[in-house]
Amino acid sequence: MLTFVGLGLFDVRDISVKGLDAVRRADAVYLEAYTSRLMGSSVDEMEQVFGKEIRLLGREDVEQHPDAVIDRARDGDVVFLTGGDPMVSTTHADLRIRAAEAGVPTVIVHASSIQSAVCGLSGLQNYRFGKSCSVPFPAAGWFPTTPLATVRANLDCGLHTLVYLDIQPDRYMRVPEAVGLLEEMAEATGQPAPDLYVGIARAGSESPVVAAGTADRLKAFDFGPPLHILIVPADLHPVEREYLETFAGL
Numbered sequence: 001m002l003t004f005v006g007l008g009l010f011d012v013r014d015i016s017v018k019g020l021d022a023v024r025r026a027d028a029v030y031l032e033a034y035t036s037r038l039m040g041s042s043v044d045e046m047e048q049v050f051g052k053e054i055r056l057l058g059r060e061d062v063e064q065h066p067d068a069v070i071d072r073a074r075d076g077d078v079v080f081l082t083g084g085d086p087m088v089s090t091t092h093a094d095l096r097i098r099a100a101e102a103g104v105p106t107v108i109v110h111a112s113s114i115q116s117a118v119c120g121l122s123g124l125q126n127y128r129f130g131k132s133c134s135v136p137f138p139a140a141g142w143f144p145t146t147p148l149a150t151v152r153a154n155l156d157c158g159l160h161t162l163v164y165l166d167i168q169p170d171r172y173m174r175v176p177e178a179v180g181l182l183e184e185m186a187e188a189t190g191q192p193a194p195d196l197y198v199g200i201a202r203a204g205s206e207s208p209v210v211a212a213g214t215a216d217r218l219k220a221f222d223f224g225p226p227l228h229i230l231i232v233p234a235d236l237h238p239v240e241r242e243y244l245e246t247f248a249g250l
């Protein structure tokens with residue numbers, strides 16, 4: 001049996017009771033930490049609290065060579081841990097399909113996700129979000145402008161855009177840098193840059209930060225440590241505006 005368990009948003013206490021039961025029953029526990037991270041906990045702390053050894057998996061282990069995990073799940077209980085919800089903005093649907101093809105039963109234990117947390121923190125209504133996008137760190141000769149195209153297409157339909165920010169082994173993209181990159185994409189493509197943003201840091205922690213405003217305000221704002229995420233809102237409903245004025249300094 002292969003059980004996908006979401007860790008929730010910030011620290012070791014965000015896992016559900018059901019998820020914790022599955023971890024404690026498991027014969028083997030794997031963690032992928034490349035699609036999201038629990039910034040409020042370390043792997044050591046998780047091992048201590050869960051009472052289990054945790055094996056770390058890289059993107060290649062999961063996406064190119066998942067056989068080790070699937071083989072282990074053929075004759076034992078395996079838990080696969082992911083930050084947030086294990087099936088939101090990750091590529092783990094493929095792993096579940098491969099397990100099913102190999103005759104391995106699977107279960108999902110859901111958890112809080114950044115996708116729903118942003119609605120509570122920003123007051124932007126979940127049914128008004130369009131397609132999401134991700135802003136990657138640019139590399140030499142590589143500067144994709146598709147994130148801005150997604151934002152503009154959503155704005156044309158009156159929809160908000162959730163913009164995921166890149167996570168690399170040695171660095172995390174922050175809101176001010178992401179806003180600057182969207183402005184550069186606008187310059188490079190001749191499209192208008194967005195005029196309003198909402199930045200969020202450390203959702204799920206005891207001190208999440210939420211700030212709304214122009215590019216200039218957000219580029220100068222100190223959001224503190226990662227993880228960060230950005231929203232480009234469409235025209236605001238009056239209640240959304242009032243919420244941002246009350247909780248995000250609009």
Ligand SMILES: C[S@@+](CC[C@H](N)C(=O)[O-])C[C@H]1O[C@@H](n2cnc3c(N)ncnc32)[C@H](O)[C@@H]1O
Binds near residue numbers: 085089166200230
């Ligand atoms: C690819 S998504 C994975 C989402 C995850 N599976 C979930 O359900 O929450 C990861 C991105 O979401 C954002 N993110 C995740 N957790 C966050 C948090 N607690 N606070 C702020 N942003 C977060 C970051 O931009 C990060 O790079």
